[in-house]
Amino acid sequence: MIDQKTIEQIAKLARLKISSDEALAYGDQLSKVLSHFEQIAKIDTEGVLPLVTPSEIEFFAREDEPRKEYTAAEMVANAPEKAGNLFKVPPVV
């Protein structure tokens, strides 16, 4: 069972503001889902290398050449708030 304190801690790590109703619902649902998932715990994986990507990947690198693809104005065009070509954020220092 995942308690409310754990749920609040996860929400904090995930940078998600959730209501107390949401926290209750998620606690209950995640507990159910995780207890179902615990079936994989019984599989013996001693010495098995984790697989993080499924296909063979041939390494390739392109030439490190600068390309001008977008203007600064295009890059900040989607910003919710901006000042000139800068993103506007709360004070960070």
Add this chain to the structure above:
Amino acid sequence: MDLLQASFKDVSDAVKSKKISAVEVTKFFLNRAEKLNPQLNAYICMNPSALDEASAIDQKIQNGEAVGPLAGVSFGIKDLLCTKNLRTTAGSKILENFIPPYDATVVNRLRSAGAIVLGKLNLDEFAMGSSNETSFYGKCKNPWNTDYVPGGSSGGSAAAQAARIAMGTIGTDTGGSIRQPSNFCGIVGIKPTYGRVSRYGIVAYASSLDQAGPMVSTVSDAALALEVIAGHDERDSTTSSRKVPEFSKNLTTEIKGMKVGLVKEYAAKGLLNPEVEKVYQTSIEELKKAGAEFVEVSIPLTEFAVPMYYLIAASEASSNLARYDGVKYGFRSDFKDLSSMGLDDFYSQTRGEGFGTEVKRRIMLGTYCLSSGYYDAYYNKACQVRRMLKDQYSETFKKCDALLSPVTVSPAFKIGERVYDPLTMYLNDIFTTATNLAGLPGLSVPFGMTKSGLPIGIQLTGSHFEEQKILNLAYALEAVSSAKGKVPIVY
């Protein structure tokens, strides 16, 4: 020309030989979409430049310039793929106002082949769902019966294709999101081998599982569209540099001697809806008649595919979705005064308001699985079992060319029926998720209908980069399918 039944090749040849113009084809599908989309909610937005783009293709032909194999073919694109200057939402409020400055490679290749982007198609928010009920832009409906879900997450693609309000569509598949809705809506959908198709410009959900692929009306259209979008892309380091076969040219119903595996563990479950079971058994009989040989195979770890999938997908999602922070693009909460705010509150409030319930649930699950103290027990453990599963598949494909199975245990379910129970919804995916974990190609081909008129498909799974084999088997099935060429009547 009957545009509802014409193949990509028919239309493209007719456009090139000026029997019909790209503008006429585009107008036909735009009008049809305008009439039928309100009942289905398959499109989130239409492309206001579609007719101009079609006109440019006609102009090229007029000038004697070369145009590609999809000249004038109207495509709907899942709203998870970036389209230049056309809003891309991922079905989420958090990307409500996002206008990409570039095209995804898949979109770029379709356009280069002469295809016209008609509009952007509905989906579960961030592709997280199996019913298209988690979209911020409203539920999409199944054109065969609008009380039913079209499946998900590529529900809009499947619904639009089934109702023929696009000639072809593109979907993405992380745990079944191309195959399951294709199955629910009676169309052909192929999830290519991981690395076959570029993920550049596709909003990331779980990067080690996501692949885009065509969702279309016939196997030959699927083969042609896959040929167009596949191949190495210097912008996606996980794409393979293998040569893309000429899938459409190599297509044949001659499958004599091909070995098809039936997974023992799937049969043992006894979970199948009787109508799905019947269609599945018929597909086996038909392939036998066509000369295929059947072998029983065992892939014991498929039993754990669903928990493995959700652990890995949620973990990757919690990391991928960290980028939505209300700074560079997308939704930002309505803050009155930034100067007195802390950065953490700024992020948390924006993300709390911008993401929907299912997305938050998966971010929470993934964050938990990756957090200190649980990483080894959950994420790392799932990745270890994933390697063992992939090895079991490799052994299996030494004994057979492809695997045959149902796509889902039952046909489409009613809207609202499963939305309150995430676990039941997740278990919907037992036949589809293992394919993504192992990076294999898989497809769904329509093969029957329920008595009440809902489509039932058959799933074929192939070995890495062996799309041709499953396309050929599907082509043989399609040739004798009772569901072939059926179009739902939408009022």
